[in-house]
Amino acid sequence: MTAPQFQNRNNYSLITAFVYKEHSNIVVKKAMEAGASIGSLTQARGTIKRTKIGFFPRPNISPSRDILQFIVNNESVEKVFKTIVSTAQLEYSGAGAAFIADIDNLWFIGDAIVEKQTNSNFSKDINTELTSELELISCISQRGKADDIVEAAISQGSSGPVVTYGYGRGVRDKLGLLRIAINPEKEIVFVVVTKYELDSIFEAMITAGKLDRPAMGFIYHIPIKQGLINITSFESGQYWAATREQMIKAIDELKGNQLWRQASTSTNAFHIRNRSFLENLVNIRAIVRRGLGDQYILSVMEAGASGATVSFGNLIGGEKVTSILGKNIADEREIIDIIIPENKVSSVVESLKKVTIEVESKNAFFYSLPVPKAFTYLGS
């Protein structure tokens, strides 16, 4: 028996969509028809900040969201993207967001990822113009701390952040049974911002999350090629003809760019400290069968990674498994995020490959995304 061979591609993109839970089934179906190769679904929550009415403060609302991530061949990427936008009706204010990031490298085993031909002749054009020059900020914080970070991001003018749950792995797993004393539960905040707002929102999130203190979390951003961001993040006590997001968008269109946003946010008297950021890192994301994550993480830590963040989701696409009742059984996955310097990429990828062959996982895949800037406590 010959061991299945690993394949490497660099002509793929990652489309991420934040959609309302009720819409995700149909969006998944349409996106797969439009040519997405494979993907994952993770549950999350949005946040809508509410101002007080009179003297009555109102708690923020957290509507349920789903995070959909699709791996798409560069040829089909536009079609899949348009399909997602029109199916989830993302042009409507408050409906959600979708954006495209370039994947540096994609590795998979056997036929985990099939090059798909588009078999849907769906070609509805989107009315709204897409925004380029976006960045996706991801912030990993202790469970329960995300709301402060989200609030800070919204106050700095970002559109609705999306929060999901994750688990920190690393030193904890080397402690034996004593590991129970360290809570692995994390919250991961995702927020898409324009390049011009990036620095101020990044800084606001670091301050709100106290990320410059030990063991508080990690923040990084990934460049986004194109996207459509329509998440409501603010609900005023009064009724306006347009939401805050609609107004910002109108100004964007009037000005023809988003440069003005930079000016407006930096007028906030914000004390930007002299932080030393980590630069030129790589985010390797492995999507493996749930239950196998521990083996992968141990292996990448031996290869030089300092830790990993795991979140749980379901695989979209791939082989269908049915239960005795003839219903589809969810293919549960662990989505392992590892942030490493460029020089460790090859050894970490080799270790991931090694485990995949060892456990005879048929459809594991992993890919790398560039991380231009990251921040965490580095010791004094």
Added chain:
Amino acid sequence: MADTSTAKLKLSLNETAKLLMPYGYDRFKEQLSSVWLIITYLILFQLIVLRIPLVDSLMIGMGIGVVIIGLMFFMEGLILGLMPFGETIGTLLPQKAGLTIILIFAFVVGMGATFAEPAIATLQLAGKSIDPNQTPLLYDLLNQYSWQLVVSVGVGVGIAVIFGVLRFLYDWSLKILIYPLVIILAILTVFAHFNDILHPIIGLAWDSGAVTTGPVTVPLVLALGIGVCRIVGTANSGSAGFGIVTLASLFPIIAVLSLGYFHYFTGNYEIKSLPTEHSVASSTTISQKKNLHGISKTEYEDFIKTGKVPEDANLIYEGNKEFSDGKIIITNPKLLITKKEAGGILGEHVRFWNPELSIVENALSALIGAIRAILPLVLFFWLVLKFVLKEKISHADEIVLGIGFALFGMMLFMLGINLALDPLGSQVGTNVAASFSSIEPYGFKTAVGPLFGEGFGGELVAILFAFVLGYSATLAEPALNALGSTVEKITVGAFKKGLLMQTVAFGVGIGIALGIAKMIYNIPLTYLLIPPYILLIFITFISKEDFVNFAWDSAGVTTGPITVPLVLAMGLGIGGAVGILEGFGVLAMASVSPILSVLIVGLLVGNQKSKTIEAPSAHLEKSVSA
């Protein structure tokens, strides 16, 4: 896999302590914050509002510490061991087992859970002073047929778990199960309401629905459901593992009512002939009311025989008094002998420890209770895992440690309840009746009250007390804590634990206050149960599926080991003061109102949500089908 042990870090003793200290401290703080409210409330109410000294204070103080440490271990054991264990089995079942095995498993879990945490003792306590002459069927069910009662509740829960799991597998809405169940319940209850023999069992039936789901069953069954849903659930089913607890609260009511109907129609109950004195006393509710200010008949007979005045009596001399020649002379004398008023309590000796309570004995029975509640179910799960599913469990060390924590924690928790919450609850619960009636306070031999007048004022104090008691006791319930965490986890924080717990606690408070009002004013339970359930059907219909799931499940978890003894003690105390013989119905009320409160909050939050979503789903469906 192989090199886990080589990679293991060795920590020094000092480092280990540094790691464990904050771990333990955080958990302690968490439990302290859930229990402090009910405990300070009870103590302050007794001392400040009722102005009665605390009996057994040393024992209670020690018990409170034991409760907190017990809860600490128990909750950690749930999170570490029992819940992951249940969830793993839940994920494996639909993958590895056939439908028959899943359903048999579900039934055994339901039955087993009932026998593991038997509520029969609670129900017998609630009905301990009922009159077999007046309510023969109720009396027989609680005594002669008590085993049938347990079995029918067990079968009810078993069937409930079957339906709960089937619902996950076939993606049924919880709503379509709730409507017929509530309608059947309403018909059975209304019919029983108009029948003299069946009428008394309404309270028993509804209460058994409320007490069946205990602090081990709820988290275990929840975790099991979540596991099953992780595998078979569709993205928009919204159920995500909830609903079994709801069904496990509704089916036993039907089962107990049916058992009552069965014995009624077969005539299997007897009207016992007891001494007439007893039946006369209980035939009118007023005559039960003891006038503690009066001298009793036996004391009078003693006085006639021996000429001795009762010890706690006041002597008032009336007549024309004169002072002459160093003597008091009363002409036309009249001597009035009455009992001493309250205030005599100050002179009494207050004990610090109940001499009849042995710690060793209590610890032993708590240990047996804990083992019985946890081990058989865990063992059954393990056997199924090993021999039916033939799977290994990951992180087995963590799970075994968790189960150990749960056992130890539950033992301490139950011991602490016996040492602290039970005596505290019984004395405050008994004494609260002093606000509107004259009673003999717990642990004393004098009369106190009515402190706030016999009428509405005093009764209002008792009802308000009941509200705060329900509210603060619910916040300390471990099962609700577990449900809250689960809801938060499943919705990825969209529905916060704090909000759910506050809403449920508020609902329970309202329910218990209504239940106490029912006792004071002798309102039939049917009048208080049927209208809310009809309202519930309506609100359930217009609510979102996930809120329906949380709301109905929270009803099942509210009445746990902290609330039940407190509520029963208060119910019996107030019942005694107003001359009602049974304490049934209060728990049933505590079950219905949290469903309402959670659904209403759900509607409030839900409405605001829909305002911000402009893309209508209906529109979307159309574009899909086109």
